[in-house]
Amino acid sequence: MISNKCKYAIKALVYIAKYDNGSKAVMTSDIAREQNIPRKFLEIILRDLRNNRILESKRGKDGGFRLLRPAEDISLTEIMRIIDGPIAMLPCVSLNYYRSCDECEEESCEIKGVFEQVRDRTLEVLNGKTIKSLTL
């Protein structure tokens, strides 16, 4: 399962992509209201996305958030990795968050292969999806 936080992040980005018309930035409170996301929690998430160079923010009146890149250049995997960390089901098959398992030698691990396959099939789907493709 992905976390609520990650689900909120994706939905917020899709909302921003949809309503960022160039003139006005998208406000936290609008996203929170429209997408039923707790506002203060959403603040943390959006700040997190800004710190990871997905969003830019503008403070003060008429402030809000904008995508830092075109929506078609933001993949779902990138967001999921920022918010939740590894996508793989085992640390030892993670491409971006690799860790070896303490208890086993990888060469002789019986289950590593299966979870590599799961990882590859999963990434085939997720790598193809962008914030843009979700707004359509």
Place this chain on the structure above:
Amino acid sequence: MISNKCKYAIKALVYIAKYDNGSKAVMTSDIAREQNIPRKFLEIILRDLRNNRILESKRGKDGGFRLLRPAEDISLTEIMRIIDGPIAMLPCVSLNYYRSCDECEEESCEIKGVFEQVRDRTLEVLNGKTIKSLTL
């Protein structure tokens, strides 16, 4: 990520499938030693698998565990669902642990479709794998 508990469960079952020769049941302590799994933690896991009718146990001297069914009839998905619960990435696309999301109407959810695809690709891999196929 699957939990350590789930990883241990799968490895233990593969070990049991490999060393259950019909005459002697497989002991917790042997599995724990050979697979580097904390023994007391493994006890809980094996009891859990027994309560879910994956294993049968024999107490006392020469006791231990055996598969209740042939290894080729125990799928990876079944074990993962027993130990970790849902396999899907969103509650609203889970086949066995469905829950609706509080914050959105499913009909208009922008992200549900993607995670249905991930679920299907994941299950394509996992449904085909059994404890037997992992011992080979």
Place this chain on the structure above:
DNA sequence: AATAAATACTATCAAATTGATAGGATATAT
């Protein structure tokens, strides 16, 4: 300069989950 309105930041928190450990009860083969 004052004000309203937005994000930024820090701190905190409760509940659930994870990953175990400890110790005694019970069953069984010898």
Place this chain on the structure above:
DNA sequence: ATATATCCTATCAATTTGATAGTATTTATT
């Protein structure tokens, strides 16, 4: 009887999850 295995209950520390509260800072407008 005894040794040895599972069974059961309780407990625990650390981490993660999902948030909330309150204040500081920035900015547009009047």
